Amino acid sequence: MGDRDDAAALIARMGEAARLAAHDLALATAGRKRDALIAAADAIRDQGAAILVANEQDLAFGREKGLSGPMIDRLRLDETRLRAIEDSLRTVADQPDPVGEVVAEWDRPSGLHIRRVRTPIGVIGVIYESRPNVTADAGALALKSGNAVILRGGSESLHSSRAIHGCMVEGLRKARLPEAAIQLVDTRDRAAVSAMLQAQGLIDVIIPRGGKGLVGLVQREARVPVFAHLEGICHVYVDRDADPGKARRVLVNAKTRRTGICGAAECLLIDRAADPALRAALVGDLVAAGVEVRAEGELAALPGTVEAVPEDFGREFQDMIIAARLVDGVEGAIAHIRRFGSQHTESILTENDATADSFFAGLDSAILMRNASTQFADGGEFGMGAEIGIATGKMHARGPVGAEQLTSFKYLVTGDGAVRA
């Protein structure tokens, strides 16, 4: 109880500071926000060595805790990844400012002129796990869109996040913007997460990025609106009319290019009517690439596979593991994905337009692909610059979330003494 009260008091203090900062940010010029982001990028560049030292502390802590290989990979920073963080800040800095943008305008017979313009949302809370670059990306996108942000990173990445957050605050300070515009919850106490989820009136929206544990917590405790960025249980379906070369190339990429990202494929569905030679080739490619293929039924007879258990379906491995099953055509694939998917990203491999149309119409994931790797589920690949993640909910934001989806809007209406009849 003491922990929960302390956490609630901490989040209340941070929320009140964020609210004040949000008022200033909503009126801040595009130039000043840009200056802050450039100065933050400069700070990342200048303080790279110190950030890597902090990251080394986190890695040591993570190894001690026995984190898996992919988890350690997500946690690790190096020169290349630091450069990517810096570049991402500069990219966001140079994007057009969404605040105040006139999205639509029109005249009415009553003589009114109506404009719909983008506004910041207010105060955003971001709850994320090990990847420390989110501290910079989420901070930058919130600032760009005129929102104050409260960041709560994973406890494993606390030192790295603290170092990166210091650079963001330096940017704010140099641009004379309020430091409370980007705050970090600087504690490993998990009660802070619950406090954020319940901070009605202090935080306007929570963006939770994480797996099963966070899903459950959000469902049980969230009283604040949520843009869910939860599991990526992505499916690849290889149809009877797939081009074998494309299917094999896309499947290996979707699973193995990077296993720790939410767009990595976690389940392979093969049309029962597909050529058995193609089945064998698809599974064989994965096995040859070092993937543990947890196969069901006939597929489990293929060399190098292991027998799947029911829990392997609908599971986010984030590792060199994939579940595999035969399904009865595109309808079977749709039924499987509706039951086991997380509405993130699914890809169909087929040369048949009608079959692809059925897949696109019958499913309601944030991203549906045809003849393309699920690893393209990414704001950068979509052309949005940086992203705060891939939203799997349907309210407000969905798919890759950049600065634009972190805005709301208002109507500005002008008349000349207009009264309603």
Place this chain on the structure above:
Amino acid sequence: MGDRDDAAALIARMGEAARLAAHDLALATAGRKRDALIAAADAIRDQGAAILVANEQDLAFGREKGLSGPMIDRLRLDETRLRAIEDSLRTVADQPDPVGEVVAEWDRPSGLHIRRVRTPIGVIGVIYESRPNVTADAGALALKSGNAVILRGGSESLHSSRAIHGCMVEGLRKARLPEAAIQLVDTRDRAAVSAMLQAQGLIDVIIPRGGKGLVGLVQREARVPVFAHLEGICHVYVDRDADPGKARRVLVNAKTRRTGICGAAECLLIDRAADPALRAALVGDLVAAGVEVRAEGELAALPGTVEAVPEDFGREFQDMIIAARLVDGVEGAIAHIRRFGSQHTESILTENDATADSFFAGLDSAILMRNASTQFADGGEFGMGAEIGIATGKMHARGPVGAEQLTSFKYLVTGDGAVRA
């Protein structure tokens, strides 16, 4: 407890039926949805007499309960209002179908082609008070946007809502769409409202339309995402640079044209630096029109006013009553509205562009107006056809909500065997 359990079981059954209907609706053609709406309009026309009989039962019940004049007015149906309901159904029928609309599409250097297309949200719950026409408008807009809907009208309007709902179901039946697409919670039991607010996984979003009581309930109990349509505490600010003629005309219209709608003005703010003759004229016009002006300070010295109490500010009267106060210029008006407003609609009367810009920038209501009556806060007046109401929240939907804002979207991505580097 028994009531709550019964209500939860009822909403669970309705929610499951709605979910199944939503799957069909998402794939229903635009033509079939249009047919259902036309058939519903025909049914309203053909069954007008029976609807008026049902409404008479509600009016008798309302008078017995001692409902206020404006409440009775909101509840009342007559030939004209029935015609308006019918016309509204035909208007929605003829609007473009939003589902499947390609909102944006672009190509990427990777060879991917990306389309962003509108999709239904799924299952919508609408909780509303006395106005029975919402049964038709909300049902029609949900259907148009491919969503199933669960309607919970006010207990005062149960007979009227039941009769109108019967017409909507007749439309669905004639178009061979599932009857569970539009369901009415046919009970006066208030526990049903709580059950809807907590129906996670069954209802995707709740639209609450109502006053203070509903606000509190939603804040305490909602576990489902909400598009708040709550109080309309609308302000009219008359600046020192107002044109007197426009200001007097707009103010009387904003308060008196119809007092029971959420866009009616509830508070008059007058610039302390405005001409005292204008002050007197503004208040005098209201008094002459039969408005009770609850005035503060110097304004209370004007003839015909009554002294305001602190609770009169930030209050939605929905009656021939208005609170009135002097403020220190536009900054004073902004400070007052930030503290007492409900982020619905506010109007400034001024000929000064810089002052109007400050008002537009400094406030974050869904609708901000200049030299126009707050009574224009309406989907029809905005050119959106029918509306489900005026959303006062900032997530997803805001301002007048038509069919388009009841949709979400998904990305459809096509490649030719594209893999990510």
